[in-house]
């Protein structure tokens with residue numbers, strides 16, 4: 638699999654921590670130069686420093702991945718820094734908790750901006766470059782198992798993630814003639830700084846509800862991401878790969894907090 642990643646270039650949104658950082662590090666470790674986006678400039682710079690200290694190549698491109706201008710420039714940044722772009726990973730995503738009665742228009746718009754608008758226009762900018770270059774490319778959308786299996790209190794979030802799964806299916810048809818593959822990866826409960834902030838007992842909450850008894854680590858998700866970006870996955874496009882230890886088949890929910 639490592640041959641797939643030598644002398645390649647990737648852009649990845651929300652890569653200053655969590656799943657995005659793990660994907661960026663694994664790609665860089667295998668020889669891909671990475672443009673690291675994060676809304677938090679400090680996190681983006683720290684991620685670059687981490688990748689460089691592991692012997693990889695990276696540059697930071699901070700900004701809000703829900704902003705069309707930011708994601709378009711992210712692609713130009715990769716081309717300016719490394720000459721071309723092979724992989725685009727739309728990873729940045731917001732989670733919005735609350736029931737249908739409490740959701741306000743501002744939060745809803747923000748969710749759509751980051752999870753859908755930014756993703757769509759990143760895909761557009763990356764695929765325009767890949768089409769013009771005529772060397773193909775691979776695009777990955779970080780979705781969620783909540784886009785496959787409903788969860789109370791996560792309707793708007795689940796709706797955006799289901800939309801990403803359909804985006805991959807739809808664009809697989811449009812992009813295949815340009816030799817661009819597009820897939821979605823749908824993680825389940827994964828321990829990241831954010832999930833631990835949302836619930837300090839995150840692992841204990843989720844572990845008993847997952848059939849294989851494991852809560853994912855960012856590196857577990859990154860391993861699946863690298864497979865979908867690799868040459869071994871060349872015949873896979875329009876697919877959503879769920880990686881959640883079987884949770885979406887079991888559909889068990891945590892007991893709501895009082």
Ligand SMILES: NC(=O)c1ccc[n+]([C@@H]2O[C@H](COP(=O)([O-])OP(=O)(O)OC[C@H]3O[C@@H](n4cnc5c(N)ncnc54)[C@H](O)[C@@H]3O)[C@@H](O)[C@H]2O)c1
Pocket residue numbers: 650651652653654655656657674675676677680700701702703728729730731732751779780781782823824825826827828829830831832
């Ligand atoms: N962690 C999980 O359990 C889980 C489960 C299913 C799906 N996902 C999805 O995986 C992706 C990554 O999740 P995570 O938990 O690693 O992320 P996270 O919430 O920990 O955030 C990762 C990084 O994204 C940055 N970020 C936040 N908003 C941004 C924006 N608008 N523009 C650019 N950067 C931004 C943050 O600063 C942070 O450094 C998301 O799309 C999320 O919906 C996560």
